[in-house]
Amino acid sequence: MPTSSAYPPLNVQVHTPRLSLLGATDELLERLIPTVRKGVVTEPPWPFDDPASLYADGPEREWRWLRGIWLGRGRVTESQWRLYFVVVVDGEPVGVQDLIGVDFATFGTVTTFSWLDPDLRGRGLGKEMRQAVLQLAFEGLGARESSSDAFFDNHASNRVSQALGYVPNGLTWDTRRGEPARIKQWLLTREQWAERRRDDIELVAVRECLPVLGIEPAHSEG
Template identity: 40%
Template sequence: MAGVGEVWPVHGLALRTTDVELRVMTEADLDAVCRALPADVELDPAATTYEGLDERSGRSAIVAQGYWRAFGTWSPETWALPFVVRDGGGVVLGVQWLEGPQFRTDRVVDSSSWLVPEARGSGLGKQMRTAVLELAFGRLGAVAAVSSAVLANAASLGVSRSLGYRETHTSVLEHSSEILQHLRLERSAWRASGRGRAIEVSGAEAALPFFGLRDERA
């Protein structure tokens, strides 16, 4: 019987930076990811909650359902790809998402991430975003990347600005009334910057059909 890596080669995608490795999350990773999830990471406010669960169990349920939803509803038109971020010793440091909500139509990607507290402030967030941007603009042929963060999230906005994103507009979050800053990075600016040259991408060719793409080098 074929293994999941054979029938679903997206799980073979791996990205390596100077200090961390990003591998596509599998079901086997969920326990470690949920244990590492910091209490201050805001999860989807629209996610289902369950009476009778303590806070940590409830947050773990949201994370698990988010994973299953991502792969259960995957299509080349709309996809969401979670990576587990680990250090050289295999310790889970965080999660990095890359999403293409209308990818076949507009070739635009979005991203989000979190890190454990002890890994913050060390430049790893920038490395993680750099890795998925190089995948998006390189192998996947994205034309632009967008990002957003509340004005109080200086770390996320700082990563975006340092990677060349430009502010476009603001909006207001309905559930909290916080101001959300939106930013955009064009493919031409990314390629001209050369920031992705140090990123090692592996396993992309076998996964391309799941993004509606073909390996032009084949």
Template identity: 40%
Template structure:
């Protein structure tokens, strides 16, 4: 899995080794959203910077340790000009049968507003649809998170209802989004190349 590489015109995405994971954790500790806001359904950015960095480090190692073909989370470090700028996740549950993936991501505050979020999600979607033969991709974002919703809509996602979750002890509403293969193909704008997939394809439950 550490040999898997996704490349776009500006980015490289790969499963981080320990030095890159340390860099990724430092980016998270530096902040990924404005103070006072919580754009995530799991409030993982609460805490002191060193606690946030440690949580990212431990969580990503946990995704590797818990990996199975029937339930997996691919957490990729996103590199821009050789520097880690954020993380892009691609998740699958019973993917071999359902052919459905879910995405999640974040960027460090200094790297936001440059279109990198769209480009890194496009890379993950290319892996899912072109590489693994997914039928659809799903995502969700809070109604007051226009950046995340904007990325989804630029890539062709359509609204798929809403859901309510508890965040910091309060009820919040999230917009669910869905992208099928036909709309993904119609909205492809980012050139993506994938390396090293064949060696790890069975790990995704991809027959």
């Protein structure tokens, strides 16, 4: 288990029978670099055009990926925050799962982002990762709604959203490789999540993290 940090978001953990979400410390990020190197996308579906884009190979991509996480960890305010987690299976880092809040104290809404080792896809881990972070959002932080979106041809992500009870929430556009592409949006309310709520997911060190995010303990359950 990672050592305790003076910075509460790095101590938050979520454990399921199959995997753990651990605060993205530098040590865990370093251990994940080989998976980042392996995750270069060479055929559709292409990823989002973002600083951690996986279609650009070489060490500069790894630097951009690390810098993006370091920057995000340092830009935490009550109005906007992003919790970064490394997904660990059988003691090995295999992916990332993020939870993002914008004006959370007012709206109680979150969004999620994730990616997984290409060699481990298709085994249900993507669904397990999302269930873990939803437990943190709804039980630990007291969220009202969680949203997710994916390109139309990202069938794996869209299937996970549908399987977990999300409902379609409109369409939008984004770019990949400089070209416009349709995005399918999904929404999950607290009530919809509660219908499938699991009782085998453990939250660790959530309450100590609440003040960093500007969340009153009374607004959460963890």
